[in-house]
Amino acid sequence: MSSGNFHGPYLRLQDFVAYSDRYILLTSTTHSVQALARLLRYAKGYRRRILAATACSIINKLFDIAPEILIGVAIDVVVNKEDSFVARLNFTTPEEQILVLAILTFFIWVGESLFEYLYKILWRNLAQRLQADLRQDTYEHVQQLDMSFFESKSSGHLVAIMNDDVNQLERFLDGGANALIQVGVAVIAVGAVFFILSPLIALLAFTPVPLIIWGAFFFQRKAGPLYNDVREKVGDLASRLGNNLSGIATIKSFTAEAREAERLKAVSETYVEANRRAIRVSSAFIPVIRMAILVGFLATFTIGGMMALQGSLNVGAYGVLVFLTQRLLWPLTGLAEVIDLFERAMASTRRILDLLEVTVEVQDVSNRSLATPVRGEVHFQGVSFRYASSGAGVENINLSVPGGSTLALVGATGSGKSTLIKLLLRFYDPHEGQVCIDGQPVREISLYSLRQAIGLVSQEVYLFEGSIRNNIAYGRPDADEESIIKAAITAEAWNFIHALPQGLDTPVGERGVRLSGGQRQRLSLARALIKNPPILVLDEATSAVDNETEAAIQRSLQRIGHDRTVIMIAHRLSTIVYADRIVVIHQGRVIEHGTHAELLEANGRYAAQWRVQTGLAKAEDTLLG
Known part of the structure; x- marks a missing residue:
């Protein structure tokens, strides 16, 4: 058996781990480069700014290296005087040479300061502008996405992309991009000087570089998962804090303050421990790399000194090499942090650009508007639709709603009532059949014109x-x-608004938290009415309000229903008894339709539900739900 890495066809575990680590590192780097290429394609309008910022970073670094070279030249002047390098430029006396070097040093420092100012201005402004545009473009794109997308993604996930990920990219552009460029420039420029002055010492000085680069990737690979764990723990901590603050009333009512404090303390301690593990690894990097730098510095210091004593190396060149050794190696200590920042930024970039590339299924393909005046006639012609996630939906729905009439949809939860409303608003497109308004298929109407003609009041009011x-x-x-006042009066909201100290200028708070449920519902109705839409859709608009508010909304609907088409979804059958037509939907199909009186006479599902709600039968006797 061979004593090498392989025993027959089998790979040793340690070799597998080593190869796996290299593969992961290579894959990660490839993905980051691909993400960078995608970002540059997105930022093609910023290419001049990127080039200008990059140029300023390069020039600043070259100016930053120059003083060490001038120090070596100054030593050469002091030692060799009239035979120095500067003397060959027609500055014969040592005094003239020192004066020239002083003037040159002054302009180099001015140049370094100027280009540092310029690259900071350019990179930071680029970071601000690009992050603002990315966030805006992403938000505008997300607004165009289909409702199915939002039903499969949490709002927290989307906010994290548009906020945290964009900020992560901003942090890299703000400082990491310049650092990465300047490390590369330092290695190339200093390396060129070394090889010009002494190839042997250049070889010795560059010996630690592979070790430093390997160490940077090694520590990043070790620290990366630990910091991922830290981010997860801080997310758990934030979630615990958010949940507790949102549920403070419940905590107080159950006198659970001490219990919740202990739970928070446990999560907090877990976060502290995760941080401790990450800090232990990351803190070891600089001391280890410092020793590698010491090896390169001692090689230059010792070997170069011996060569200068022997006369094979100019004393000034020796000074340049000694000073530049640290200038070459020390910036590499920050390479791990810069690489980590780069990797995080590119991971964020992938998420941002992936979101930007999500396809919009419901396309706004037409510029046509609804013919005016809009009569409000709504037709569902052989409409079928199924949700991909659940398979629920509607099947072969044929409904006609004359303009100016009131249609009520009733049925069990999940029967397909709200699906019809979503198809009318083109939140989805039907798989079969079509929805028409005044004889025009909604697919052939611009989304703006379609949705401007419809006022929606939903069960979950968002203020x-x-x-x-x-x-x-x-x-x-x-x-x-x-x-505004007229809409409030029509929605039966003006009485409570007028009674508030600030009236219309009263703040509603986040999501309308300062108002009652009934008040929020009436404001939602007023908001829909002020559009003066020819079609008004009420999706369970009275399900979560008290009897007084329900009566007020009913009075409003009876007033406004004469001039427009009203489509209502309701579980409380008392709210729809006046509807011109009531349609009962069961498992995605129309099973009954007629007026309130006709449906009671038919003695079907609707009649059974009516008896339950009026106390004439037990709930388990009904099939409507």
């Missing part, structure tokens, strides 16, 4: 942080105060 005025006017930003 934006700001004033009541701003939330009502969200439906028509250019609305004047008279229109």
